[in-house]
Amino acid sequence: MCKDLSENERNIRAVFIQKILNKQKHFEGRIKLVGGSDKFEGNVYIHHAGRWGAVCDDSWDNAAAKVVCRTFNKTGEATHGSQYGEAIEKFWMDDVVCEGTETSISNCIFSGWGTSDCESSEAAGVICHNKVVPEVIDAESRYIHEVIDASSTSLRLAGGRNNLEGRVEIYYNNTWGSICPDGWTLYEASAVCHHLALGHAVQAPQSDFFGGSKIVLSGVECQGNETNLFTCKHRALGDVVCPGEKGVICTNHLADLQLDTKAIEMSAHLKDSTLYELQCAMEENCLSKSAYEIQKTNPNWQFETRRLLRFTASSLNIGNDDFRPYLPKHLWQWHLCHKHYHSMEVFATFDVLDSDGQRVAEGHKASFCLEDNECRPGIEKKYSCANYGDQGVSVNCSDIYRYYLDCQWVDVTDVEPGDYSFKVAVNPHARIAEQSYHNNAASCSLRLTDTYAVVYGCSLGRP
Structure with missing residues (x-):
């Protein structure tokens, strides 16, 4: 039976619950290595939402190992295939892709918390050591x-x-x-x-x-x-x-995406939009950090504007097999704003780089759906994002993200006018096999002014 609690009892319980929440927050993102001969090697586990979870070895490499080992002020090497024993917890992370400079693997690109199709024999691990490269x-x-x-x-x-x-x-x-x-x-x-x-x-x-x-x-x-x-x-x-x-x-049969450089050059332009118009995009983290700081600190944040470099990205499959997402259908994520499932966390990346090659702005598109938007004459469309349909890109068909779609932009609000490089890449981390990767990225020149932007001189290369 329930009983009425005194104000003092309620306060004691509230303090107790807050302590638990604070403890969980304190451990959020913590790393531990399990199964090794010492605390500097083993399978990688990360603490999230109050419990420990394993990391899958899909895409796991030395850049990710470097991020993990930096926790122990060391560098390191990646291990695969549950070298230190099968995973003893659920997989929190999968398809982790790091540049190596991140402060935590939770800051790397990955499929989303708890989204994984990995078996217990696919745990990622590391060997941390003091030397940059042994011997x-x-x-x-x-x-x-x-x-x-x-x-x-x-x-x-x-x-x-x-x-x-x-x-x-x-x-x-x-x-x-x-x-x-x-x-x-x-x-x-x-x-x-x-x-x-x-x-x-x-x-x-x-x-x-x-x-x-x-x-x-x-x-x-x-x-x-x-x-x-x-x-x-x-x-x-x-x-x-x-x-x-x-x-x-x-x-002998594989897809091959080719990015359309002309579509990027012809469609690129600046557009100012209020945050009120971009609320759905904000849910997908499609704006730069300053937009979210404004949302937290300004009660009238909806009326603030962002300057967006919008453009169309079109990818034609010139291979001899369909391009299909690597995640199984039951792991696709439903996006309420867009009213369809997204099958890939990272299908394309957008970067604005300065003369030193440093990134000054980037597209933060959270996830993507793949479909046949346009096909060459005589080719019938097979894939569609609507109604939980199968996703992919058929041979001789193009997946097109047009400039007016949500998140098909780079937020350049905080970028000073000047000359930059602009890079668009599809399948940027080679997560899906293709015949060639040297037609997956467009490297362009970008002139950014107070009133307009021009993208020109695009050439194809590897991401």
């Missing part, structure tokens, strides 16, 4: 063909279920050996598939699924358009911890 012999990147004799060296895939997949092995010094899994991405996997004339890379697994062998090469860095792996660069490392193997899965 460095040659810290300078060098081309592989400068270090080994390519004429007497071979490449193969081993341990796969067919000839299109396996761990990557190099024949060197009369023995076959593997490549250390540090920073292995679809860019490096693409170079391997091109080298072996096996088409294009559809996956770049970083696990021992395909077995293991002695490590003979480490620190491979490719651009993704190489036809020969030996024209990639690498760092000659010494006694490096290599927690797994590099693998490749190749295919």
Whole structure:
């Protein structure tokens, strides 16, 4: 039975609850490493909403490990595949993409709290240490063909279920050996598939699924358009911890998005809008930080205006397979403002850069839906965002985000007039495999004045 509480009892309970809330807030974003030989290595767990959760190893790399290890005033390396034991808590984070300069991995790009399709065997981990690179012999990147004799060296895939997949092995010094899994991405996997004339890379697994062998090469860095792996660069490392193997899965059928530079140049313009008009966009964090500070401090914030650089981004699939989101349908997020589901957290990025290449403004678009907006003659549209439909971009169809749509802009309210660089990139972190990544980004010149903006001289390249 319930009983009436005295004012004093209510105050005691309120203080008790507040202490609990304060404690949870104090632990928010805390990191701990579990399963390692000491507190500086292990699977990564982060505290959020009052409980600990694991981090999935999808997209997990050394940049993210660097952010985690900075917590302990160290640098570090990424581990994959639950190297320190299977995840013992739910996954809080997935598809984490860091630049390496963030103060916390919660400031990195990720799929959203609790949004994950990962198994317990996919926990991300780190090995933190004091040195920038353990036992460095040659810290300078060098081309592989400068270090080994390519004429007497071979490449193969081993341990796969067919000839299109396996761990990557190099024949060197009369023995076959593997490549250390540090920073292995679809860019490096693409170079391997091109080298072996096996088409294009559809996956770049970083696990021992395909077995293991002695490590003979480490620190491979490719651009993704190489036809020969030996024209990639690498760092000659010494006694490096290599927690797994590099693998490749190749295919002859893959999507290929090509960004339309002319659409960007012809549509770019400035538009002043009140915050009252942008309330839905504010929910998606589409404005710069100062807008949210105004919202907190100014009771009449709705009447304040923001200056937006609006533009159209059109991506045509010129490949030979559909471009599909990597998240399964049950993990798509419903957006009440837009009345449809979004299938990707990061499909495109928009950056304004100064003459030193420093970002002075960026698009903060929270998530995206993919659909066939326009198709070439004779091609029927297949994908639509409406009514919980399947999402993607068909071959010879374009996904178009037009300039008048919410968040299809960069908030330049706080940017001084002058000359800048403007970069738009789709599939910026190569989360979805494509035939080529060198037509995914448009790098342009931007002239910003008090009254107008001009975007010109756009050229295609890699994000």
